[in-house]
Amino acid sequence: MKASARRQSWLIALPVMALLLWTVVYPNVAVIAGSFENGLGHWREFAASPADREALWTSLVISVASVFASLAIGVPLAFLLGRFEFPGRRLLRAVATLPAALPPLVGVIAFLFLYGESGLVTRVVQRALGMAEAPWRLKGVGAIVFVHAYTMYVYVFLFVSAGLERFDATLDEAASGLGANTWQRLRRVTLPLLMPAVAGSALLVFMNALGSFSAPYVFGGGLRVLSTQILASKINGAMGLAYVETTVLALSAVAGLVLFRWLDSKRKYTLASKGGRTRRTIRSRPIQVLMTVASAVIVMALVLPHLMVILVSFARDGAWTTQVLPPEYTFENYRRLFTEAELWKPITNSVSMALIATAANLVVCFIAGYLIVLRKFGGRGLLELLVALPWAIPATAIALGLAATFNRNDLLTGRVLLVGTFWILPLAYFIRDIPLVASAVESSLRQMDASLEDAARGLGASWMMTMRRVILPAARPGLVAGGLLAAVTAVGEFVASVVLYTHSNRPISMEILAQLRALAFGTAAAYSVLLIFLVLLMTLAARSFEERLA
Amino acid sequence: MTGAPDGLARSENKDDKGGRGPLALNGVTRRFGEFTAVDNVSFEVGPGELLALVGASGSGKTTTLRMAAGYEAPDSGTVTLGGKDITRVPPERRGFGMVFQHYALFPHMPVEDNVAFGLEARGVSKVDRLVKARAALASVGLEDAGSRPIQSLSGGEQQRVALARALVIEPQALLLDEPLSNLDPTLRHAMRDDLRAMLRRVGVPALFVTHDQEDAFAVADRIALLKKGKLLQVGTPEELYNAPLSREVAAFIGRGSIVPAIDKGSTATVTIGGVARDLNVTRPKGVAPHLETAFVVLRPDALELSRSAGVLAWRGRIANRRFAGGVIVYRVQLADGISVDVESLSGEAHEDDNVSISPLKGPFPLVPT
Numbered sequence: 001m002k003a004s005a006r007r008q009s010w011l012i013a014l015p016v017m018a019l020l021l022w023t024v025v026y027p028n029v030a031v032i033a034g035s036f037e038n039g040l041g042h043w044r045e046f047a048a049s050p051a052d053r054e055a056l057w058t059s060l061v062i063s064v065a066s067v068f069a070s071l072a073i074g075v076p077l078a079f080l081l082g083r084f085e086f087p088g089r090r091l092l093r094a095v096a097t098l099p100a101a102l103p104p105l106v107g108v109i110a111f112l113f114l115y116g117e118s119g120l121v122t123r124v125v126q127r128a129l130g131m132a133e134a135p136w137r138l139k140g141v142g143a144i145v146f147v148h149a150y151t152m153y154v155y156v157f158l159f160v161s162a163g164l165e166r167f168d169a170t171l172d173e174a175a176s177g178l179g180a181n182t183w184q185r186l187r188r189v190t191l192p193l194l195m196p197a198v199a200g201s202a203l204l205v206f207m208n209a210l211g212s213f214s215a216p217y218v219f220g221g222g223l224r225v226l227s228t229q230i231l232a233s234k235i236n237g238a239m240g241l242a243y244v245e246t247t248v249l250a251l252s253a254v255a256g257l258v259l260f261r262w263l264d265s266k267r268k269y270t271l272a273s274k275g276g277r278t279r280r281t282i283r284s285r286p287i288q289v290l291m292t293v294a295s296a297v298i299v300m301a302l303v304l305p306h307l308m309v310i311l312v313s314f315a316r317d318g319a320w321t322t323q324v325l326p327p328e329y330t331f332e333n334y335r336r337l338f339t340e341a342e343l344w345k346p347i348t349n350s351v352s353m354a355l356i357a358t359a360a361n362l363v364v365c366f367i368a369g370y371l372i373v374l375r376k377f378g379g380r381g382l383l384e385l386l387v388a389l390p391w392a393i394p395a396t397a398i399a400l401g402l403a404a405t406f407n408r409n410d411l412l413t414g415r416v417l418l419v420g421t422f423w424i425l426p427l428a429y430f431i432r433d434i435p436l437v438a439s440a441v442e443s444s445l446r447q448m449d450a451s452l453e454d455a456a457r458g459l460g461a462s463w464m465m466t467m468r469r470v471i472l473p474a475a476r477p478g479l480v481a482g483g484l485l486a487a488v489t490a491v492g493e494f495v496a497s498v499v500l501y502t503h504s505n506r507p508i509s510m511e512i513l514a515q516l517r518a519l520a521f522g523t524a525a526a527y528s529v530l531l532i533f534l535v536l537l538m539t540l541a542a543r544s545f546e547e548r549l550a
Numbered sequence: 551m552t553g554a555p556d557g558l559a560r561s562e563n564k565d566d567k568g569g570r571g572p573l574a575l576n577g578v579t580r581r582f583g584e585f586t587a588v589d590n591v592s593f594e595v596g597p598g599e600l601l602a603l604v605g606a607s608g609s610g611k612t613t614t615l616r617m618a619a620g621y622e623a624p625d626s627g628t629v630t631l632g633g634k635d636i637t638r639v640p641p642e643r644r645g646f647g648m649v650f651q652h653y654a655l656f657p658h659m660p661v662e663d664n665v666a667f668g669l670e671a672r673g674v675s676k677v678d679r680l681v682k683a684r685a686a687l688a689s690v691g692l693e694d695a696g697s698r699p700i701q702s703l704s705g706g707e708q709q710r711v712a713l714a715r716a717l718v719i720e721p722q723a724l725l726l727d728e729p730l731s732n733l734d735p736t737l738r739h740a741m742r743d744d745l746r747a748m749l750r751r752v753g754v755p756a757l758f759v760t761h762d763q764e765d766a767f768a769v770a771d772r773i774a775l776l777k778k779g780k781l782l783q784v785g786t787p788e789e790l791y792n793a794p795l796s797r798e799v800a801a802f803i804g805r806g807s808i809v810p811a812i813d814k815g816s817t818a819t820v821t822i823g824g825v826a827r828d829l830n831v832t833r834p835k836g837v838a839p840h841l842e843t844a845f846v847v848l849r850p851d852a853l854e855l856s857r858s859a860g861v862l863a864w865r866g867r868i869a870n871r872r873f874a875g876g877v878i879v880y881r882v883q884l885a886d887g888i889s890v891d892v893e894s895l896s897g898e899a900h901e902d903d904n905v906s907i908s909p910l911k912g913p914f915p916l917v918p919t
Contacts, residue, residue: 192658193656
């Protein structure tokens with residue numbers, strides 16, 4: 001690459017790098033530095049606190065248990081749907097990814113309505129068995145892992161399904177031709193080849209579970225995990241301790257990441273994308289009936305949370321006490337959402353903050369993706385690291401970093417007062433979604449022939465024209481898909497919001513929590529339905545936008 | 551790639567030579583919905599014999615092979631080995647060695663583990679299977695490749711590993727799906743000879759699928775020609791070349807023009823541009839003594855090109871001239887829209903020259919419609 005081109009790359013890269021260093025790296029450095037503000041004092045405090053040691057241990061236990069629970073559901077389901085044909089398969093396949101469409105807090109609430117002490121399923125079981133009290137309590141590690149398994153098995157299911165689809169069927173045939181029985185083939189050929197998919201999804205579940213906030217916050221009871229401990233310390237004003245807890249949480253995440261990468265590094269092969277295996281049709285009548293019944297049960301279990309939230313959204317607040325189902329139904333909840341200014345505010349807040357964050361994501365990630373994929377310059381590795389970094393840091397840690405950094409105006413140390421203003425949440429959403437949008441843009445650009453840029457320049461196009469007519473259209477599918485994902489996660493965001501929100505910029509998720517605390521279940525559910533509706537609306541908008549352009 | 555390995559003891563053992571006898575398909579049919587992929591196909595492959603299943607893509611040859619291997623069940627008909635019905639025996643209990651088109655080597659295992667996999671499945675001890683795997687690798691000329699990852703092998707090496715993996719289980723039959731199609735032309739010619747030598751040494755029925763009639767001619771003892779799921783002819787390469795049963799067989803074998811003729815028993819009359827010539831013909835077995843419509847195959851080596859105008863010769867113009875090793879092949883456009891290829895040792899004639907073509911002694915293959 002010519003020196004002038006290299007200089008140009010750096011010229012474009014510097015503002016982006018500076019922004020990322022300032023908003024992503026600096027806050028985390030500030031947290032680590034803060035944890036040492038009085039030497040090892042805060043660290044000693046952490047080590048001496050039984051509550052914090054318990055929180056660390058519980059966080060790790062929940063994360064590992066969530067991984068195994070998600071694998072236990074996701075892997076068999078992927079095999080069942082990928083390898084067999086049976087009545088009801090299409091319906092099951094259609095709803096299998098539904099849990100991922102629920103914003104995290106909404107999933108938790110749905111479980112509360114279903115399996116909580118006064119939940120539908122709990123009451124039905126209680127009545128059926130004639131018990132005086134609820135047969136179980138939705139509390140503690142078990143409850144958290146239960147919710148995690150429901151929402152996070154989707155990662156495992158999607159990864160393993162994709163792996164099975166790419167799986168070269170002749171490998172299985174070769175193994176059977178060489179005399180291997182079904183079990184030997186599974187153990188020696190199929191599972192080893194699916195390991196990358198299994199490991200990749202397990203890592204995703206681990207990271208999500210470790211950073212998870214909503215389930216421990218709502219179901220934890222007296223249970224302590226790191227993410228909730230951080231918020232508690234911050235509320236108590238023990239910022240030093242909060243910094244230590246945040247550092248420990250981030251280090252746990254990075255340790256998990258490194259461990260999985262190391263396990264995966266021994267693999268030298270990739271799956272050839274051939275596939276071609278047809279599903280085996282189940283012919284035995286009893287097994288057919290059994291599988292149909294089983295899939296009906298699974299479909300119900302997957303759809304029930306969504307249905308329950310919709311049902312409760314029509315329940316009159318305060319009327320649902322000891323009955324199995326809410327006794328009174330009304331449109332009042334929705335009417336109030338749209339007519340009362342105080343209730344309408346969170347909706348406009350969430351939508352505008354999500355759009356601002358997404359717009360920033362699109363600009364920054366497009367430039368970063370362009371530099372990473374199409375420009376071979378010295379800063380490429382650093383830029384790649386910078387855009388991937390927020391993925392490795394749990395959202396609570398990101399939020400605390402922002403709280404620690406942008407809490408006063410001090411130009412000398414690069415601090416601006418954002419905490420307590422509207423802008424702190426869009427900034428947090430922007431940071432959280434950088435890896436998502438950047439990787440979508442990168443994968444789109446990687447499919448583009450790298451010589452197209454040279455060809456355009458060779459035909460006399462200016463740099464601006466090349467960007468507009470060649471690079472931007474190539475990146476567009478990634479921008480649309482990444483932008484959609486970013487907007488969808490931002491509009492329902494809870495984990496960073498709970499650390500940073502103020503009354504005036506409170507998002508929908510915080511309002512759901514407030515309504516829940518006031519036992520206004522109907523209003524909380526109506527917000528949840530609205531959130532699901534917003535997600536749907538954005539998906540449709542993105543799709544029609546993409547279709548109109550394509 | 552010489553020397554019999556210890557791992558292939560069966561092939562050296564005289565009493566056991568040929569495993570359990572011939573592999574036979576008896577009237578097998580396979581339908582996929584409305585489409586009949588294989589239609590009532592029968593043939594037998596003896597111990598030590600090499601049969602090539604030849605056909606264009608979609609002819610049903612791979613489906614036929616997969617039925618022989620047990621990966622597909624025939625809708626009707628049977629598969630037998632040494633007279634024993636194995637139609638319903640699953641592949642893992644047939645004990646056949648199969649080489650897949652893209653080799654299907656396990657990407658997560660080194661070469662040695664790939665080769666030893668079939669022994670592992672049979673519960674052979676670790677030491678024994680390593681010894682046998684190494685011997686099998688040596689037999690294909692890869693004694694030093696044992697610990698290499700599959701990804702580091704070239705196409706030809708992968709093919710030999712796949713072959714070693716199929717041979718080490720001392721198979722009852724060998725089945726190969728397009729074993730040469732993924733190799734570059736130079737390697738392909740060398741592998742033809744190696745493949746034939748190795749398969750002969752094992753001494754079990756060997757069935758291989760190919761779309762390339764040159765590969766089939768070079769490797770096989772006999773050829774089964776398939777078209778649209780139907781078996782057109784089974785025979786030695788010479789039989790298919792010299793006595794094709796039908797116009798379709800002759801067309802597939804190629805190397806010659808098929809021209810209409812009047813059948814007169816031991817001769818046939820071919821008229822081109824008003825010049826009629828009586829040609830000696832070979833009649834395929836089982837056809838009527840006098841055919842209503844008949845064709846004769848004019849092969850390039852059975853015709854003679856001359857630059858002088860003979861009275862009894864067919865007149866034409868050279869459309870194309872091609873150097874083919876020791877000979878020049880001319881494509882000559884004759885009258886009545888017929889063109890023929892002619893081999894000539896002389897390179898004197900050139901494109902657009904007017905020439906005359908005369909048939910040599912023959913005999914010429916006669917085929918019905």
